[in-house]
Amino acid sequence: MTDLNKLTIAEARDLLHKGDVTAVELTESCLSAIEGSNALNAFVHNTPEISREQAKAADARLKSGDAPAMCGIPVGIKDLFCTKGVLSQAGSAILEGFKPEYESTITRQLWDNGAVMLGKLNMDEFAMGSSNETSTYGDVVNPWRRGNDDAPLTPGGSSGGSAAAVAADLCLGATGTDTGGSIRQPAAFTGITGIKPTYGRCSRWGVVAFASSLDQAGPMTKSVRDAAIMLEAMAGHDPLDSTSSDLPVPNFEAALTGDINGKKIGIPKEYRMDGMPEEISKLWEDGTAMLKDAGAEIVDISLPHTKYALPAYYVIAPAEASSNLARYDGVRYGHRATLAAGEGIDDMYEKTRAEGFGAEVQRRVMVGTYVLSAGFYDAYYNRARRVRTLIKRDFEQVFAAGVDAILTPATPSAAFGLGEMADADPVQMYLNDVFTVTVNLAGLPGITVPAGLDKQGLPLGLQLIGRPWEEGDLLNVAHTLEQAVGFVSKPAKWW
């Protein structure tokens, strides 16, 4: 069998369990695909020895007859996850050479389930970015192109390496993390599925922290079914993360019945932004019609504080980042600046951080420092946290009125060209997350699925937002939409 790397997780699982393919064959297929993918710059640390060893172990476990769904499935891991003995740099020069002595809970769970690690994936530095242009490893290139135009496009960010790797069939699935849209926006830009679960569903232990009250990891996959399978392996209570929930993890795949009869789907009027491109509004209308045809009841809803989500986010996320990133001081790990004679410890901190952090990270750490500084704490930080309460309340009221899920566009545009936003002010880049950021502020689960192509042949996604802890229901609505859309396009291989 050829092109095993192109399989979905569900297809590969079935073949592995029937004994039609082995984990070793599947892994070798992905390793060769990765070898030929340098132009994408998605994988930044390859771990073929670990892959082969894990694949062999997975085959033995499959033979024994008691193998979980993820057993033998080769996956890529975002560089934000600490993986024991394997470089984990969060896309930053300040973590140059950092090899953790421990394994993040999520990756440990994946390996316990028999999954195979292919390597580490590129990302925006410390997950701060929407275009994967802030990474110390250089830009990731989207496998998709505008027709015959060979201008390189962004895969989105911050989980851009994960998105590009899954879209280009370098792996069967990948881990991502999402603080303001970092799973969902790149998934939409690359024509794949990405879910950010409810805050607390997946442990944050061993995942390099950006904004702890917003960060949540999730899977990035080729289908909704794959997202359900992989999420189940990643989720669950972890005593090492005090914010992780001890609710039981349901069988998410079993929730994919395709029956959404009578479900109430909300269409929020505030997401119809001024100047929304015709293609995006049409995509949204088409998606709405498909869910209606599938038996859902469509209701117009209002989330009045939507407009304030991005400004609140750009207070809260930098504030938390300035605190979380204080640990990169050149003492315990990573880069330390060379000091001149007579320079002291403050010089060491300041030079180390100036050399180690990129421009966007420096900017956000400083904005965070400012909004938390004496005299501004109430005006900025506390006000933003109050607005956050209101944003969450908007959703609570809609759910209390019986809405099961909310349908919105995933992004305001298709993937843009690398470098195209270079001269824009930072706020222009932040607008990428306008549809996704509310979900992080409210701690809700959100998923994007590919829903069509634009005029230039680039994928566009739709987002579904669910009730807290009801990822199963949300995945079922997303699965129904996916079936109705029938998105099968793949990028033409040029790399």
Add this chain to the structure above:
Amino acid sequence: MSIDKETAARVAHLARIRVKDEDLPALAEEFNAILGFIEQLNEVDVEGIEPMTSVTPQRLKRRKDVVTDGNQQEKILANAPDAREGFFAVPKVVE
């Protein structure tokens, strides 16, 4: 509300990030763009609204206050840029 060069320098120092003098005006300008964007929050009526502390209403778990881990000196120092005799080494702090 506008951030000048001096404020930018003060914030950079608070954040322990060295910024060259000639880069401060551009930095101040970026701060102003971002803070201008954030100013929209002043339109919202937040009277009587509690600032969010935890997005999921759950009480932090408690456990017995006992040692559960330890004896990992080598592992802890393994990634240090400068470790000597079982310690992290830094430039002289106290004269």
